Amino acid sequence: MEWSEFAQRFALELANLDRDTILIVREREESRHYVQAMREPDRLYAEAVSNNFLEGPLLLGPSDEEVLAEAGWRPPTPDWTPANWWTELPPDTGPPGCAMLADMMVTALRDVQGVRRPLDLVYESFHRHGAGLIELTGFGLEPADPQRVADRRPSPIAAPVDGAPTAAHPSLEDRLADARLRGDHLAYFDLLLGAELLLPAGGTGAEAAEGGEFQTAQRDGVTHVLAFTSVQAQGAAGYAGLHRRTTFAALARSWPDPSWHLTINLDLPSEIQLDAAMILRLDTMHRSSPQATLVEPGSAPAAPDPAPADPVPAAGQAIRLPHGAQLWSERGLLAVFDAVSGGWTPAGRTA
Numbered sequence: 001m002e003w004s005e006f007a008q009r010f011a012l013e014l015a016n017l018d019r020d021t022i023l024i025v026r027e028r029e030e031s032r033h034y035v036q037a038m039r040e041p042d043r044l045y046a047e048a049v050s051n052n053f054l055e056g057p058l059l060l061g062p063s064d065e066e067v068l069a070e071a072g073w074r075p076p077t078p079d080w081t082p083a084n085w086w087t088e089l090p091p092d093t094g095p096p097g098c099a100m101l102a103d104m105m106v107t108a109l110r111d112v113q114g115v116r117r118p119l120d121l122v123y124e125s126f127h128r129h130g131a132g133l134i135e136l137t138g139f140g141l142e143p144a145d146p147q148r149v150a151d152r153r154p155s156p157i158a159a160p161v162d163g164a165p166t167a168a169h170p171s172l173e174d175r176l177a178d179a180r181l182r183g184d185h186l187a188y189f190d191l192l193l194g195a196e197l198l199l200p201a202g203g204t205g206a207e208a209a210e211g212g213e214f215q216t217a218q219r220d221g222v223t224h225v226l227a228f229t230s231v232q233a234q235g236a237a238g239y240a241g242l243h244r245r246t247t248f249a250a251l252a253r254s255w256p257d258p259s260w261h262l263t264i265n266l267d268l269p270s271e272i273q274l275d276a277a278m279i280l281r282l283d284t285m286h287r288s289s290p291q292a293t294l295v296e297p298g299s300a301p302a303a304p305d306p307a308p309a310d311p312v313p314a315a316g317q318a319i320r321l322p323h324g325a326q327l328w329s330e331r332g333l334l335a336v337f338d339a340v341s342g343g344w345t346p347a348g349r350t351a
Contacts, residue, residue: 003106003110009139012138014098015095017039020040021127022037023038024124024125024144025122033114034113037101039091043090044097046088048105049108052083052084053084067107067112068085073085119230124143124144125143133148137153142231171230172191172230173229173265174270176270189282198231198233198244198245199215199243200215201213201242215239219273223259233265233270237265252283253283262275
């Protein structure tokens with residue numbers, strides 16, 4: 001999930017925040033990095049953490065506080081009322097105002113507190129006079145303490161702005177599925193190589209808690225490592241729970257077994273299967289040309305080398321997508337690679 005998508009989801013949650021309900025969004029590993037909002041009878045009130053609650057390397061510098069001020073946050077008062085950076089909006093604030101507030105909160109999290117990506121965040125939502133946490137099923141983040149969840153709130157629906165319905169920002173899974181449906185392999189792999197992957201824990205007990213094993217599945221006699229592009233995709237496939245986070249590049253470098261395959265987003269419209277050779281090929285080409293943009297595959301001449309991999313392009317050279325790669329031997333063309341299905345299709349002819 002990108003920051004722009006998270007800001008839109010955040011704005012929806014703020015617009016649908018119930019009276020006397022608090023929403024706290026904080027960094028997963030550093031709980032002192034947070035923003036919070038509360039719907040009060042006479043206002044929608046929000047805060048971003050200040051130096052009153054920070055120390056050492058976490059302290060905000062003058063440039064950080066300048067960013068907060070420019071974003072619209074008001075500084076804490078000397079008597080600590082309030083003690084954090086704060087802002088407030090009228091109780092009847094509509095979608096445009098909530099979108100503005102969401103952008104302010106994203107600025108505080110990303111540009112001041114240094115949160116790298118939305119998936120490094122967790123949240124707590126609860127009623128001031130209630131017990132337990134509220135699960136926000138459409139927020140796209142994990143609750144800070146799933147064991148304390150006592151209620152669930154369905155995904156909020158975007159309200160019309162200026163008489164026109166607001167189009168929902170497509171999720172990464174939606175964009176992957178769309179690219180696959182259109183046969184746009186360029187777009188599919190461009191999204192996949194830049195995405196964070198979630199690996200469900202495959203062990204039990206301490207092993208699962210550490211995420212020390214891969215979750216695998218047997219398909220057609222082949223072991224498939226399972227990975228997902230979001231918490232929602234993982235849950236939809238029936239593997240909700242503990243996981244560890246990685247990237248395509250990190251997974252390629254630590255691939256456990258050359259005979260194993262990788263399946264991303266199992267049983268979902270965005271699913272793809274890749275064998276070990278394809279994983280290494282994509283990673284090598286991606287790392288070799290970090291500034292290059294993927295381009296549509298062209299009609300490259302057949303390589304005499306029987307290996308499926310083409311020579312690695314020089315740094316700065318455009319990468320040709322491996323879909324359509326040809327496997328040759330002394331007998332002629334053997335197979336053509338389909339990148340989306342992750343397999344070789346026999347050519348049906350020999351020289």
